[in-house]
Amino acid sequence: MMMDDLKGKVCVTGAAGFVASWLVKRLLLSGYHVVGTVRDPDDEKKVGHLKRLEGARERLELVRAELMVPGSFDAPITGCDGVFHTASPVIGLPKSDPKAEILQPAIDGTLNVLRSCKKNPSLRRVVLTSSSSTVRARDDFDSALPLNESSWSSEELCHKLNLWYALSKTLAERAAWKFCEDNKIDLVTLLPSFVIGPSLPPLLCSTASDVLGFLRGETEKFQWHGRMGYVHIDDVALSHILLYENENAKGRYLCSSTVLDNHQLAAILSARYPTLPIPKRFVKLDRPHYELDTSKLKGLGMQFRSIQEMFDDCVESLTAQGHLPLIASSLKPTS
Numbered sequence: 400m401m402m403d404d405l406k407g408k409v410c411v412t413g414a415a416g417f418v419a420s421w422l423v424k425r426l427l428l429s430g431y432h433v434v435g436t437v438r439d440p441d442d443e444k445k446v447g448h449l450k451r452l453e454g455a456r457e458r459l460e461l462v463r464a465e466l467m468v469p470g471s472f473d474a475p476i477t478g479c480d481g482v483f484h485t486a487s488p489v490i491g492l493p494k495s496d497p498k499a500e501i502l503q504p505a506i507d508g509t510l511n512v513l514r515s516c517k518k519n520p521s522l523r524r525v526v527l528t529s530s531s532s533t534v535r536a537r538d539d540f541d542s543a544l545p546l547n548e549s550s551w552s553s554e555e556l557c558h559k560l561n562l563w564y565a566l567s568k569t570l571a572e573r574a575a576w577k578f579c580e581d582n583k584i585d586l587v588t589l590l591p592s593f594v595i596g597p598s599l600p601p602l603l604c605s606t607a608s609d610v611l612g613f614l615r616g617e618t619e620k621f622q623w624h625g626r627m628g629y630v631h632i633d634d635v636a637l638s639h640i641l642l643y644e645n646e647n648a649k650g651r652y653l654c655s656s657t658v659l660d661n662h663q664l665a666a667i668l669s670a671r672y673p674t675l676p677i678p679k680r681f682v683k684l685d686r687p688h689y690e691l692d693t694s695k696l697k698g699l700g701m702q703f704r705s706i707q708e709m710f711d712d713c714v715e716s717l718t719a720q721g722h723l724p725l726i727a728s729s730l731k732p733t734s
């Protein structure tokens with residue numbers, strides 16, 4: 400039997416992205432045949448790292464697709480048993496038009512992908528990469544109780560505070576649930592918190608650049624985060640595959656290791672990497688305290704790596720890529 404026959408064929412949208420590249424890596428290592436969609440398969444700077452993954456030569460196809468082009472995903476999705484829809488704009492601040500830059504590609508793009516899923520008779524399940532920002536952007540909850548998957552971010556608050564990314568993910572996930580219920584598509588959604596770890600793409604995505612900035616002493620982005628959940632990129636990839644493979648997976652799944660205030664994160668990291676100029680002072684924001692309840696995903700067997708492990712891997716990789724001085728990771732404690 401060929402390796403392809405063992406695990407079947409799956410599509411990953413936005414395959415060259417930070418999260419998706421690691422998912423593709425894990426899917427190939429597990430024996431899947433992967434069809435990865437990218438906006439430009441000829442752009443070696445964007446896709447070269449995917450072609451070099453173990454198993455890529457035998458089991459990775461890269462196909463052009465664009466979220467805003469109707470029918471663009473028909474060809475890559477046809478014949479796949481599973482679809483991992485990760486493509487979505489991850490932009491902190493839009494240049495001029497949040498609707499065109501963030502909201503439409505996220506929401507209309509998700510529906511575009513799902514329309515292609517509907518046309519595919521061999522489809523078994525869709526795993527949508529949503530975000531913990533679809534749960535926590537609200538100010539009307541009891542801080543004593545951890546937020547779980549029953550919570551949805553407030554569209555009103557997102558509008559009021561210009562939280563375009565959170566709004567895009569919230570509306571995209573809601574639209575996906577409605578479309579899949581109407582069309583009897585088996586959908587499961589994964590809601591990662593802030594993803595930390597090595598970047599396979601050599602060009603750092605927006606969140607990975609924010610982390611690099613923080614490790615180099617910039618306060619701005621993490622000041623705005625205030626309190627945030629963090630999760631290791633490999634745990635995010637493994638969680639996607641767990642939700643795809645586990646017959647009992649149903650509904651939404653928060654995916655997060657630890658929630659920390661920015662000053663708590665800064666204290667852990669400055670003690671661990673004393674040579675890095677990690678910011679020390681943050682203005683306390685008037686936002687509600689929250690925890691995330693991840694017992695649903697843990698109930699399927701997922702175990703999350705610690706803050707220390709995710710940042711060790713991240714710092715090591717940023718150092719190897721030349722973004723941080725060598726001394727940062729060589730002075731890292733061994734425990």
Ligand SMILES: NC(=O)c1ccc[n+]([C@@H]2O[C@H](COP(=O)([O-])OP(=O)(O)OC[C@H]3O[C@@H](n4cnc5c(N)ncnc54)[C@H](OP(=O)(O)O)[C@@H]3O)[C@@H](O)[C@H]2O)c1
Nearest residue numbers: 413416417418438465466485486487489530593594604606
């Ligand atoms: N990073 C995090 O902390 C985090 C946390 C929770 C959830 N997520 C979710 O994880 C997914 C991936 O995010 P990421 O952090 O890996 O960011 P990323 O590296 O910027 O990946 C985003 C991907 O979406 C693709 N994309 C954007 N607009 C597109 C369009 N109009 N047509 C086709 N493809 C388009 C990008 O393609 P190009 O490569 O061509 O630009 C890229 O591959 C997103 O759904 C995001 O919401 C991320």
